[in-house]
Amino acid sequence: MNKTILVTGAAGFIGSHLSKRLLEEGHQVIGIDNLNDYYDPHLKEYRLSQLTNNFVFIKAHLEDLETVNKTFEKYKPNIVINLAAQAGVRYSLENPHAYINSNIVGFTNILEACRHNNIKHLIYASSSSVYGANLTKPFSTSDNIDHPLSLYAATKKSNELMAHTYSHLYDIPTTGLRFFTVYGPWGRPDMALFLFTKAIVNDEPINVFNHGNMMRDFTYVDDIVESISRLTKRPAKPNPEWSGVNPDPGSSYAPYKVYNIGNNSPVRLMDFIEAIENKLGKKAKKNYLPLQAGDVPETYANVEDLFRDINFKPQTSIQEGVNNFIDWYLEYYEVNL
Numbered sequence: 001m002n003k004t005i006l007v008t009g010a011a012g013f014i015g016s017h018l019s020k021r022l023l024e025e026g027h028q029v030i031g032i033d034n035l036n037d038y039y040d041p042h043l044k045e046y047r048l049s050q051l052t053n054n055f056v057f058i059k060a061h062l063e064d065l066e067t068v069n070k071t072f073e074k075y076k077p078n079i080v081i082n083l084a085a086q087a088g089v090r091y092s093l094e095n096p097h098a099y100i101n102s103n104i105v106g107f108t109n110i111l112e113a114c115r116h117n118n119i120k121h122l123i124y125a126s127s128s129s130v131y132g133a134n135l136t137k138p139f140s141t142s143d144n145i146d147h148p149l150s151l152y153a154a155t156k157k158s159n160e161l162m163a164h165t166y167s168h169l170y171d172i173p174t175t176g177l178r179f180f181t182v183y184g185p186w187g188r189p190d191m192a193l194f195l196f197t198k199a200i201v202n203d204e205p206i207n208v209f210n211h212g213n214m215m216r217d218f219t220y221v222d223d224i225v226e227s228i229s230r231l232t233k234r235p236a237k238p239n240p241e242w243s244g245v246n247p248d249p250g251s252s253y254a255p256y257k258v259y260n261i262g263n264n265s266p267v268r269l270m271d272f273i274e275a276i277e278n279k280l281g282k283k284a285k286k287n288y289l290p291l292q293a294g295d296v297p298e299t300y301a302n303v304e305d306l307f308r309d310i311n312f313k314p315q316t317s318i319q320e321g322v323n324n325f326i327d328w329y330l331e332y333y334e335v336n337l
């Protein structure tokens with residue numbers, strides 16, 4: 001059945017891909033985004049220009065409670081998907097207040113609007129960075145996540161805690177999604193794949209952190225979108241086996257669930273760079289540097305509960321995903337190699 005779905009961060013990388021998919025499925029999509037200049041806003045406008053038909057765009061900050069409330073009241077969404085956030089680990093060391101404003105104040109407004117408008121399912125972006133200092137691999141939603149390494153991670157963990165209270169107090173089904181390094185066409189200019197491709201194309205050196213000793217569970221954007229699309233049909237439910245004596249952090253007696261969405265197959269940073277070099281037919285000039293503050297050397301998603309609940313897990317190979325990104329990059333920026 002077609003629904004009205006509110007997507008915040010609709011002009012963002014993941015939000016624009018998701019909105020396109022939801023429109024193709026026949027839903028009405030109400031997109032909110034403030035089009036901020038954390039990275040080139042033209043890219044956000046181009047992404048929005050791909051969204052047509054049943055798409056309504058509202059340029060607003062999540063912190064603007066009045067506009068958020070009016071939007072909920074006017075369009076009466078069935079499902080809310082909150083992807084708007086100040087993203088990026090490293091930037092949270094320079095501009096902590098951006099994270100508090102968008103991720104904490106903004107998310108509070110979304111929760112309150114869900115409460116007062118009888119929303120049947122809130123899906124929201126969390127992040128693999130919540131695992132912080134945890135070294136148990138692969139990362140499981142049943143692991144403790146009390147040791148974040150950046151304010152970004154702390155705000156994402158806070159979102160999960162805040163969502164739980166609303167699931168408990170107001171019986172709102174909430175589903176938190178811990179995304180693992182998402183990449184693909186229309187990707188973010190502050191992330192490694194974009195930075196590396198741009199530098200290699202321009203014969204400039206790339207910064208290779210932790211001297212290349214990094215592993216990432218790189219996840220292709222279509223796999224993220226497929227997972228979210230399936231989850232829209234599956235609001236979080238109480239876990240009948242949950243016990244307060246031995247509490248599982250990833251579920252609850254309340255309609256609350258968090259999932260990892262990752263490829264479940266970590267790739268060495270040097271192999272990732274090689275995939276880019278293969279596609280571009282050019283070698284990167286590498287500038288080896290120490291691990292950056294706030295970063296973690298390895299991420300690896302356990303996706304058993306995701307697969308159990310939606311019968312799907314990310315599966316795109318690195319070379320295929322990198323090839324798709326580079327095809328898009330070369331076309332969009334009109335690069336002739």
Ligand SMILES: NC(=O)c1ccc[n+]([C@@H]2O[C@H](COP(=O)([O-])OP(=O)(O)OC[C@H]3O[C@@H](n4cnc5c(N)ncnc54)[C@H](O)[C@@H]3O)[C@@H](O)[C@H]2O)c1
Nearest residue numbers: 009011012013014034036061062084085102125179181182
């Ligand atoms: N891309 C990844 O690898 C990744 C990994 C883990 C988690 N996430 C999370 O997934 C979500 C989407 O990430 P993305 O990669 O698409 O990032 P993005 O920056 O491309 O998208 C976020 C969008 O939200 C908008 N926005 C930011 N703050 C806002 C505010 N206060 N009010 C209204 N709009 C605002 C931005 O303009 C942007 O268009 C974010 O919550 C991010 O933290 C992303």
